[in-house]
Amino acid sequence: MNEERYHQTVQLFSLLSHPVRLRILDELRRGETCVCHLQEVLRRPQPYISQQLRVLREAGVIASRKQGLYVYYRLSDERMERMLEESLGPAGEAHSLPHCSCPCCRNDESLRL
Amino acid sequence: MNEERYHQTVQLFSLLSHPVRLRILDELRRGETCVCHLQEVLRRPQPYISQQLRVLREAGVIASRKQGLYVYYRLSDERMERMLEESLGPAGEAHSLPHCSCPCCRNDESLRL
């Protein structure tokens, strides 16, 4: 019985069938990213971003690394990565954000991640 | 702006993130199938199956062909087919159902579709 297989797959697709989560995942596949970065890109309040990150984290498709005040997120599921490639095409370039002052957006190259 | 691309993709994943619809799609990629067949495989009431078929039809991922009393459904979207392959692996064999008397399940080979 691959009842289980269907169930897993539905779970995976549920994560992807949400505009904000899909865009978060698309950002993450371009490289490790901190929360404030996503906040800037998606233009949504921080608690909202964190909520969606939690959903993704609990589902096991992303992982995080804490460094000082910042938390850096990345994809941690190959299947997810393949689905993103299949549906959205190859990953684009990471955005560099003028208004964001976190290490990963730092204009100052020397402090870049 | 590929805002539109994200939106389309979310729609596509929404269709797939539902246990019954996912299984219907998995059946359809094994070959053309009538409603009573799906009813048997999924063990759900007929109006319910038809509702889900409508969702898929209106989204444009399946097409139908009417022949007498029967309506035969099939996949009509390559992208969908690729996502199914990616997520569920290669399509299995079509089921032949002992209790179903529609042309596509007919035990009597001569009447087979």
Next chain:
DNA sequence: TCGGTATATGCATTTTCCTGCATATAGTCT
């Protein structure tokens, strides 16, 4: 230890989806 910043959590409300059921339509056969 205190103030400030980055991120997380809890909760409540709105909205959207799921699903069951009654009924409608369309085609076939006599």
Next chain:
DNA sequence: AGACTATATGCAGGAAAATGCATATACCGA
């Protein structure tokens, strides 16, 4: 035309998801 079968549609109650907001936690520097 009337009975029967396969499929479609409409609607409603309940469940679950989405989202906004208040607040909590964790870490840093002074």
